[in-house]
Amino acid sequence: xxxxxxEFSTIVGQFAPLFSRRVWPHxxxxxxxxxxxxxxxxxxxxxxVMGLSGEGCFVNYHRVLQRAVWSGLAVSQTLLYxxxxxxxxxxxxxxGGDETIERRRGDRIAAKGIYRDPVRSSRSHFxxxxxxxxxxxxxxxxxxxxxxxxxxxxxxxxxxxxxYYDGKARAAKKLTDWWMRQGLLQVRRWLPHRKLxxxxxxxxxxxxxxxxxxxxxxxxxxxxxxxxDAALFAPAPERKLxxxxxxxxxxxxxxxxxxxxxxPATVCQRQVVPDWYGERDRTIELTSGTAVWSNSG
Numbered sequence: 001x002x003x004x005x006x007e008f009s010t011i012v013g014q015f016a017p018l019f020s021r022r023v024w025p026h027x028x029x030x031x032x033x034x035x036x037x038x039x040x041x042x043x044x045x046x047x048x049v050m051g052l053s054g055e056g057c058f059v060n061y062h063r064v065l066q067r068a069v070w071s072g073l074a075v076s077q078t079l080l081y082x083x084x085x086x087x088x089x090x091x092x093x094x095x096g097g098d099e100t101i102e103r104r105r106g107d108r109i110a111a112k113g114i115y116r117d118p119v120r121s122s123r124s125h126f127x128x129x130x131x132x133x134x135x136x137x138x139x140x141x142x143x144x145x146x147x148x149x150x151x152x153x154x155x156x157x158x159x160x161x162x163x164y165y166d167g168k169a170r171a172a173k174k175l176t177d178w179w180m181r182q183g184l185l186q187v188r189r190w191l192p193h194r195k196l197x198x199x200x201x202x203x204x205x206x207x208x209x210x211x212x213x214x215x216x217x218x219x220x221x222x223x224x225x226x227x228x229d230a231a232l233f234a235p236a237p238e239r240k241l242x243x244x245x246x247x248x249x250x251x252x253x254x255x256x257x258x259x260x261x262x263x264p265a266t267v268c269q270r271q272v273v274p275d276w277y278g279e280r281d282r283t284i285e286l287t288s289g290t291a292v293w294s295n296s297g
Contacts, residue, residue: 037049
């Protein structure tokens with residue numbers, strides 16, 4: 001093992017109790033090699049950059065990911081605690097969620113599937129990719145030396161396609177209603193007293209996920225790119241005294257978001273967003289309102 005700086009050794013040493021004494025030296029080599037490797041972060045690349053390209057027992061490093069017994073959930077929890085203490089010791093924590101595809105091929109990879117490639121696809125061009133789909137949760141915090149917000153991943157969950165469950169006793173889990181729901185509820189259990197804001201794209205604008213994260217003891221605020229054709233209603237009016245029957249859950253129907261955006265009477269406020277997607281500043285128009293999103297069932 002190479003000699004580590006005291007500060008870096010203290011950070012990495014917090015994960016030592018999660019591994020056995022026999023596995024821990026190999027874990028340190030893989031962690032440092034992965035940080036220093038350029039290109040693909042594979043076990044071979046990590047060993048090469050550490051000067052162990054001629055290692056005879058290289059299979060021991062592969063067994064860390066194949067056969068060694070350790071809890072990935074415990075590692076994620078420790079990593080999240082370390083990120084929170086360093087970058088967000090107080091205030092609201094912003095959690096980003098998204099899915100990514102790890103391009104893998106091979107008959108032995110049972111959980112692989114065919115998915116839409118979000119990087120190479122567009123509205124008019126659809127590109128498929130074969131691999132593993134991972135649901136990722138990230139801590140969004142401003143990094144002082146970068147002068148912008150970074151997404152720091154701390155938890156990944158394998159989300160196989162529905163075809164993977166064909167012929168199996170277990171039912172297929174939906175990407176939004178189950179995998180992301182389980183991840184967010186797990187973060188809430190790890191941080192029961194912190195205020196959490198979840199940010200995601202339009203894929204996670206679904207009532208099932210919303211209902212799951214708002215009925216916990218400390219609800220999670222959710223910010224997503226909303227559906228433009230969603231059925232929006234005014235809040236339910238106050239129930240009058242002496243009225244019988246089931247109370248109303250929603251008021252009259254409101255215009256769709258497409259109609260609100262096209263209406264010249266809509267009052268908008270301009271605001272400049274710095275470093276829009278890492279580029280120059282961009283001026284956007286904002287309008288706000290309160291509505292109830294409701295659907296049959």
